[in-house]
Amino acid sequence: MPWYxxxxxxxxxxxxxxxLYGVVAAYAGWGAxxxxxxxxxxxxxxxxxxxxxxxLVLASLITxxxxxxxxxxxxxxxxxxxxxxxxxxxxxxxxxxVIVNLLNPGAMVPDNLRQETLQGDVxxxxxxxxxxxxxxxxxxxxxxxxxxxxxxxxxxRRMLNIVFLAFLFGVALMLIPKEQSAPMLxxxxxxNAVIIKIVELVLLFAPIGVFGLIADTVTGxxxxxxxxxxxxxxxxxxxCLVVLIGLAIQMFVTYSLLLRLFTPLxxxxxxxxIVQAQLVAFSTSSSAATLPVTMKSAQKNLGISEEVASFxxxxxxxxxxxGTALYQAVAAVFIAQALGIPLDLxxxxxxxxxxxxxxxxxxxxxxAGLVMLIxxxxxxxxxxxxxxxxxxxxxxxxxxxxxxxxxGDVTVAAIVAASEGSLACVGAATDRGRAxxxxxxxxxx
Ligand code: ASP
Numbered sequence: 001m002p003w004y005x006x007x008x009x010x011x012x013x014x015x016x017x018x019x020l021y022g023v024v025a026a027y028a029g030w031g032a033x034x035x036x037x038x039x040x041x042x043x044x045x046x047x048x049x050x051x052x053x054x055x056l057v058l059a060s061l062i063t064x065x066x067x068x069x070x071x072x073x074x075x076x077x078x079x080x081x082x083x084x085x086x087x088x089x090x091x092x093x094x095x096x097x098v099i100v101n102l103l104n105p106g107a108m109v110p111d112n113l114r115q116e117t118l119q120g121d122v123x124x125x126x127x128x129x130x131x132x133x134x135x136x137x138x139x140x141x142x143x144x145x146x147x148x149x150x151x152x153x154x155x156x157r158r159m160l161n162i163v164f165l166a167f168l169f170g171v172a173l174m175l176i177p178k179e180q181s182a183p184m185l186x187x188x189x190x191x192n193a194v195i196i197k198i199v200e201l202v203l204l205f206a207p208i209g210v211f212g213l214i215a216d217t218v219t220g221x222x223x224x225x226x227x228x229x230x231x232x233x234x235x236x237x238x239x240c241l242v243v244l245i246g247l248a249i250q251m252f253v254t255y256s257l258l259l260r261l262f263t264p265l266x267x268x269x270x271x272x273x274i275v276q277a278q279l280v281a282f283s284t285s286s287s288a289a290t291l292p293v294t295m296k297s298a299q300k301n302l303g304i305s306e307e308v309a310s311f312x313x314x315x316x317x318x319x320x321x322x323g324t325a326l327y328q329a330v331a332a333v334f335i336a337q338a339l340g341i342p343l344d345l346x347x348x349x350x351x352x353x354x355x356x357x358x359x360x361x362x363x364x365x366x367x368a369g370l371v372m373l374i375x376x377x378x379x380x381x382x383x384x385x386x387x388x389x390x391x392x393x394x395x396x397x398x399x400x401x402x403x404x405x406x407x408g409d410v411t412v413a414a415i416v417a418a419s420e421g422s423l424a425c426v427g428a429a430t431d432r433g434r435a436x437x438x439x440x441x442x443x444x445x
Contacts, residue, residue: 022218045209065170106337
């Protein structure tokens with residue numbers, strides 16, 4: 001198939017055109033037109049993806065867990081997955097902390113911006129801060145357990161509830177006699193297949209959706225006065241750069257190293273295989289919305305077995321957010337630097353701990369990481385009002401960290417699959433050279 005017909009090139013082109021349009025629209029004052037006539041296509045695309053997120057997580061995790069056939073296998077794969085997820089998040093946090101301390105982007109913030117931040121809408125921020133303070137230390141654990149199936153399924157932000165429910169359901173299915181579990185399992189397998197088909201259909205619409213999303217994001221950030229954006233970008237550009245450098249290190253050093261050490265996959269094959277998922281993550285800013293594409297890419301392009309993919313990836317989309325954790329560490333220290341609040345080693349270590357927990361609890365939807373940042377700031381004694389400093393540039397960083405988040409999920413899925421001997425299409429498991437040459441299957445082939 002010619003390159004321009006390959007899905008990821010079409011999405012990339014749409015991304016570039018959307019960006020170009022957004023900048024022109026901002027300068028030409030087409031903000032209202034864009035919001036009325038262009039943005040809805042992006043919203044529809046996002047909605048369609050989110051529409052299938054809950055049933056997909058539920059169906060794939062339940063079938064994934066039940067297919068592990070016994071509790072021993074579940075605890076082996078589950079233990080491995082969670083341990084590697086935590087490990088990669090920890091590495092991301094350390095990278096974030098080291099670079100933000102070394103590069104000290106907070107020092108670049110001009111004084112007037114600092115003053116404005118602290119004076120801003122005090123009442124509203126106080127209220128948010130008070131809410132964050134009222135949450136007890138075990139609240140995230142309590143929040144994980146749903147008290148109502150419909151309630152849990154009614155809000156994409158409560159994906160952790162769905163994961164919990166799927167775990168219970170999958171384990172119970174595994175424990176009852178085969179004759180009784182078979183119909184239920186068949187039902188969820190069929191649901192899974194239907195959802196995947198819906199995703200294929202939705203993806204046909206991806207370039208238009210991506211164009212709408214990006215155009216809207218650019219004009220939304222720029223408003224009708226792009227000069228303001230430039231000023232803001234000037235002050236915060238270095239902070240953004242630090243976050244982006246951190247994300248790049250995580251993606252191209254940490255993950256690449258892990259893939260080289262623990263899987264037979266070639267790096268080119270890996271990154272080519274997931275580029276479409278990365279682009280969808282980048283344009284939707286939501287790991288949950290991207291999950292269907294992530295799962296398809298992992299299975300079709302990288303040969304990760306369905307058994308591993310359907311267990312590791314939905315779990316990862318919900319609890320593994322390396323990009324978000326890294327961003328939260330950088331943002332927290334940056335805000336403290338900008339406001340002139342020194343953070344000692346204990347405070348920095350508590351950032352590691354808090355961001356580790358926060359990234360697990362962060363919903364896989366746009367801007368969720370920013371909301372969780374408030375909790376972290378409150379806990380280390382930095383005024384939550386400080387997030388006003390970084391609000392303006394959050395969206396592009398959200399896009400980049402979401403792409404990192406899903407790359408981390410697929411990396412771990414590949415490692416787990418390799419360790420279980422279930423990296424299917426990579427024929428010669430020890431022959432990296434040949435693996436790199438393996439033809440990569442594209443989604444709409
Ligand atoms: N948007 C991110 C995601 O869905 C979460 C965040 O960092 O805001 O992965």
